[in-house]
Amino acid sequence: MSLERFLNQAVSSWMSEEGPDSDIVLSSRIRLARNFESYKFPTLFSHDEAKMIIANMEEVIAKSDLQRFGQMELLKIEEMQPLQKRVLVEKHLISPHLAEDSPYGAVLLTENEEVSIMINEEDHIRIQCLFPGLQLSEALDAANEIDDWLEDKIHFAFDEKHGYLTSCPTNVGTGLRASVMMHLPGLILTQQINRIIPAINQLGLVVRGIYGEGSEALGNIFQISNQITLGKSEEDIGRDLKGVVSQLISQERSAREALRKTSNIQLEDRVFRSLGVLSNSRIIESKEAARCLSDVRLGIDMGYIEKISKTILNELMILTQPGFLQQYAGGSLRPHERDIRRAALIRERLQMEQQK
Amino acid sequence: MICQECNQKPAALHFTKIINGEKTEVHLCEKCAQEKGEMFIFNGESGFAFNNLLAGLLNIDPTFQKPSQSPFHQEEILQCENCSMTFPQFLKIGRFGCAHCYETFKEQLKPVLRRLHSGNWTHNGKIPKRIGGGIHLRKQIEELKSELSESITREEFEKAAEIRDEIRALENKLANSQEGGE
Numbered sequence A: 001m002s003l004e005r006f007l008n009q010a011v012s013s014w015m016s017e018e019g020p021d022s023d024i025v026l027s028s029r030i031r032l033a034r035n036f037e038s039y040k041f042p043t044l045f046s047h048d049e050a051k052m053i054i055a056n057m058e059e060v061i062a063k064s065d066l067q068r069f070g071q072m073e074l075l076k077i078e079e080m081q082p083l084q085k086r087v088l089v090e091k092h093l094i095s096p097h098l099a100e101d102s103p104y105g106a107v108l109l110t111e112n113e114e115v116s117i118m119i120n121e122e123d124h125i126r127i128q129c130l131f132p133g134l135q136l137s138e139a140l141d142a143a144n145e146i147d148d149w150l151e152d153k154i155h156f157a158f159d160e161k162h163g164y165l166t167s168c169p170t171n172v173g174t175g176l177r178a179s180v181m182m183h184l185p186g187l188i189l190t191q192q193i194n195r196i197i198p199a200i201n202q203l204g205l206v207v208r209g210i211y212g213e214g215s216e217a218l219g220n221i222f223q224i225s226n227q228i229t230l231g232k233s234e235e236d237i238g239r240d241l242k243g244v245v246s247q248l249i250s251q252e253r254s255a256r257e258a259l260r261k262t263s264n265i266q267l268e269d270r271v272f273r274s275l276g277v278l279s280n281s282r283i284i285e286s287k288e289a290a291r292c293l294s295d296v297r298l299g300i301d302m303g304y305i306e307k308i309s310k311t312i313l314n315e316l317m318i319l320t321q322p323g324f325l326q327q328y329a330g331g332s333l334r335p336h337e338r339d340i341r342r343a344a345l346i347r348e349r350l351q352m353e354q355q356k
Numbered sequence B: 001m002i003c004q005e006c007n008q009k010p011a012a013l014h015f016t017k018i019i020n021g022e023k024t025e026v027h028l029c030e031k032c033a034q035e036k037g038e039m040f041i042f043n044g045e046s047g048f049a050f051n052n053l054l055a056g057l058l059n060i061d062p063t064f065q066k067p068s069q070s071p072f073h074q075e076e077i078l079q080c081e082n083c084s085m086t087f088p089q090f091l092k093i094g095r096f097g098c099a100h101c102y103e104t105f106k107e108q109l110k111p112v113l114r115r116l117h118s119g120n121w122t123h124n125g126k127i128p129k130r131i132g133g134g135i136h137l138r139k140q141i142e143e144l145k146s147e148l149s150e151s152i153t154r155e156e157f158e159k160a161a162e163i164r165d166e167i168r169a170l171e172n173k174l175a176n177s178q179e180g181g182e
């Protein structure tokens, strides 16, 4: 089964490869929203229109000549098991909205999972390119190439004044959402993040993270993306985001150096305690796992821990989510059982590191 | 009530979401809600927030306050002739019904777009190739015209003359391309 191949090959390239500045930037993503000119938007379209759109897309890939991205495969939401959908969501290949609220949805995936094209989500087409590290312009080039290739065969809804027309006016114009996922433990530990986030918001960018108690975000991971899609060119949107991200990178690096100077032993202690928890626990909740993984990743980046691969944070943050855990277990798991499985998976993964 | 995600624990969180204009109730236990929340943060986009924003706009923006007319005046409700969506419907669900809606509601939309996109309300990015050079040229001309008026206010007349010539050249090119194209 080809779907099985997608799912079994659990680790996508953006999770396992390193990219530029990947000590801080985990991944870069570009999304372009497009709609067919002649069909109603997914809010109102009929079942027949939805089917026509999928049929059109099937036709396009049948005639495909986009060698660079390799083989593409179309998967329909209605034909997928809940767990399969969940795993694709956890891998960031489809949105929760497509998995759960888009009965006529489908996704086109490339073999290396760098590109996924969601069909009949909030818009008819959403092209997504996900690259490791800070590679916004590379991801934008790839997305544009796919857009040109589709545009050759499909008339997209576009008007001179509003640009590419989207279901929601928050996306109109370029239809572009550029986002970067960053690991910022230094800015958290030095308590600078609360000052920085409002400043970033002022620049028309959105910062997302999950906040628990205090200011700690889940795994100290933040996603930064553009808010404005209209009135700026694609290149400018990417460049503006990159500018802010580059500043954040240097702030994070100096925060880490400051920590090394002021609290070296405390930091080392924290890193190795977290490694101890991950290597030994038998039950672990997602929140604790995320916190420890972040510490371990920081320990690797700062040279306290030597023999563990850097990509372990990306990989385990994804693989310890409920969908993957259940796939790993081969069946559905109660919440309590997930915590046991999560602990087991992390221990096993860390043992693999020691053996290599 | 049992959590609809794990079917195990009692549901502690209840919310409604609107999909394709239809309300759906969601009931989750705390654990599932947290894990789901994690998934949404990094994958989802903030559609819900936008609806709130629109509601906010309705209260603040003077454009939406109807001019005081006789209370007996029957307000004409603007409706998209392609998909039948009305503007109040759009405000309710925050999504348009079709591409044609943008034209139908363009006047009402302008303040909304400006609010959403930091004052911008016209496209300045990629253009599909099929639409051809015409639109590119017009865009260039528009940009040059604003440059022209700027250089005039700054009294840089030499530069202004250069820009004016450039605009003329582009306008000729545009006229030719349209004759040829149609």
Ligand SMILES: [Zn+2]
Pocket: A335, B003, B004, B005, B006, B007, B008, B009, B028, B029, B030, B031, B032, B033
């Ligand atoms: Zn539950």
Ligand SMILES: [Zn+2]
Pocket: B080, B081, B082, B083, B084, B085, B096, B097, B098, B099, B100, B101, B102
């Ligand atoms: Zn319409």
